[in-house]
Amino acid sequence: MKKLLKVLTVLLLIVLVYLRIAIYPQLDLISGFSAKSVASGHFIDNRNLEIIQQGDNDIPKIDWATNEINDKGKFATSTVHGLKERKAIYREGLGATLINGDFDVAKSYEVPKRTFIKNNLPYPLGNNNPEDSVFANIDYYKLIKAVEDAFDKEGQKKKRTRSVVVLYKDHLIAEKYAPGFTATSKILGWSMTKSLTGTYFGILQKQGKIDIMNPAPIAEWKNDERSKITINDLLHMNSGLEWEEDYTKICDATKMLFQAEDMSRCQLEKPAKFKPDTYWYYSSGTTNLLSGILRKQFKTHQEYLDFWYSSLLDKIGMNSALIETDMSGNFVGSSYGWATTRDWAKFGLLYLHKGNWNGEQLFDESWAKYVATPTNTSNGKYGAQFWINAGGYFPDVPRDMYYCSGYQGQMVAIIPSQDLVIVRMGLTEEPDFDFNGFLRDVIGSLKK
Template sequence: MRNRGRLVLIFITSVLVIFWVTYIQPSLKVATGYAAKYMCSYTFLSNVSEKNIDNALQFFPMAYVDFDIDKENKTVKTSIFGIASQQANYYENGYNCGCVLGELDVEDITTDKQDLASKLKAQDTLAWPQGNLVNISDSSLFDHEKLSTDLDKIMKDNPNTLAIVVAHKEELIAEKYQKGVKADSRLLGWSMTKTVGSALYGTMNAQGVLNADDPSEIKEWENDERINISMGNLLQMSSGLDWLEDYDQLSSVTRMLYLEEDMPAYAVKSKATAKPNEKWYYSSGTSNILAKIMREKLPNYSSYANYPYEKLFHEIGMYSATIETDNKGNHVLSSYGWATARDWTRFGLLYLYEGNWFGKQVFTSDWVKYSTTDVEDSKGTYGAQIWLNKKGDAIKNVPTDAFYEDGFGGQRILIIPSKEMVITVMSGNQKGFDFEGLYEKIFAAYKG
């Protein structure tokens, strides 16, 4: 009997140890990693108030995380119940800046700062959206007093809404900011960054570097069924790769973002569970696999690091924009794009203008058409790294030609070609924001 009891005790202890090592400990590390990364990035990349940062972290288990913020060395250390510590460090490298968990392991990048300074100076002589001279439009197509009153109430009722911007054609119709947030505050787009990734692929397509039908050419897939996955399958989230996109538990996406130093390398290990184009499934992993392919298509790391800035952001005046990298220097195209609300709206306008930025074709109108063509299994809701309203049931009171970039915690850029309108909402972290109610208020003030 004693031996049996001892064996039972050993078995229970072994199970608990395995459960701790494989689930509890990494789950706690995800929590402290999220907290350290978020606090570091918002503290050193943005200028929003500490209250707005704290408000975005008031959910379980973030309320139990301890923070040690070193503003001199630009680091944030976290732990929970004194264990599972993580440290995020701020970095600047060329155009790129941001925070990583641990250390950045890449070569130093050089940029032409004098050329950048002259471009920034030129911005101050041009009207928005081409430049930075901002005048809120007095267009007779809008009831400005009603719209302003309605937006003020929405901001008051939703304290985690950081910014709302409404643009029509080439005019800034309205903008509102939460207390502690400014027009020049960088704000995190989360999964809106996926559409930035698609736009970058659009620029490479315009240069003749790639087509959506091209094979992915992932070396790790050469000897199995994954060899048939195309870049288009990845762009359209129809690769058939195994993935769990769940932010409320230890999952593929939370492991990738907070436990892995090389995010594309982790995502590439995903096994095939369906044939390409057989099943649509939303996956942040595929967006970071696209980052890997993009890196391999360019001649060197410097070209890759500078590419989003030189071929997209700076072309349309998004000088506040940055995409944070992982520890190995891969652009985190799934999640870590930052820009001011005005610059995010500029990005939406680029799609409204079908890739043509005041005479310069950044990517082709065919790429916009491809990006907004629905994937068969998505039921009219998804294209190439962008959400659609084809059947009118994704956003019920919005025209069916509308499409949108959507991000965790309440980020959204809605592009409505039939109304020639772009509506941007940036948030800290909120669930249940009434987007349809917002759009109703804006449409009610629109006389067009």
């Protein structure tokens, strides 16, 4: 009996040591993810706690968290079995921000000035109701089936698509939403936000205010090998800077998103691991560094905040859009962009029109080609803050397709050869959702 007790005691100690070493450090990230997700989903899209926990937070380990919403104080808190409480506050115009104990919630803050342009045009070029349209070259039976097949049938929970919007020749030709979601539902694009962030450099370049081929304007790099890194390298995720992006564990990306006060510095402080333009590696830290570089282009923080909306989002009528900020006031350009599915489609349409929106050229036509041109060493998968199909990742989809892509299968697909923009928002990636088959079938509804 004593021997058995000794064995059990040793096993218990092993388990406790494992929990302390492997699990306990993750609790801060788990409760952080959960608090941020709850605050954003509730205060931005008016989702209740049950819907958020069964949808957005239905992720291994994240579902360990216990969450509470304080509507009066406009914040959410989360713990894991009573440990590691984290808090996310909501501020109108800035979204939800995960904060630490040093953050001064009473401090005043600036918010972006918004302009809502009324042009009396139907959606998608305006915000009025879309026009009824019938195209002779569309097989509507195939189109409807392709869209319906993107959603789970009743009782299923595999594809978990929330919405689909299809634009063809500037017309809305298909649209569908899962129960609980509508055309006015705001959905987090996750890393689709990177494509928005990159676009601001195209806008500034057209305005003659920046040259992306110049070295990145970072004082900390001036006296070492990082001084040779250009903005172009950063846009292409080809800087050679050290970074780890692996959401299955504690890594640079998770520490940045759920612990950092100033996310723009996380990549900035990393050493060079490779020479610029010789090694491609996907890095959310790089995009937040780009957001920090954008901030330096303006004399005041207010100008930086306003620019993201006045130069792009409100300019094309993406009036539902909201980009959330970190504790230091930087837009989290890597991950925290929200918009309705229709408005995400507008962003794709802007690129389909090579930067022209109702006659106004927001960025040079060449910029659309630039973002869709393969980055060195990416094997035809990545351009400049956009993913691309040049290497045939989706074998049954035209090679000229390029797309915004986000965690859990968010996608804005731009297909110039077909005059198509296809948006899918959801909670699953491949293989649970077959993007190749979905895109193939939508495109297949267009008669040759």
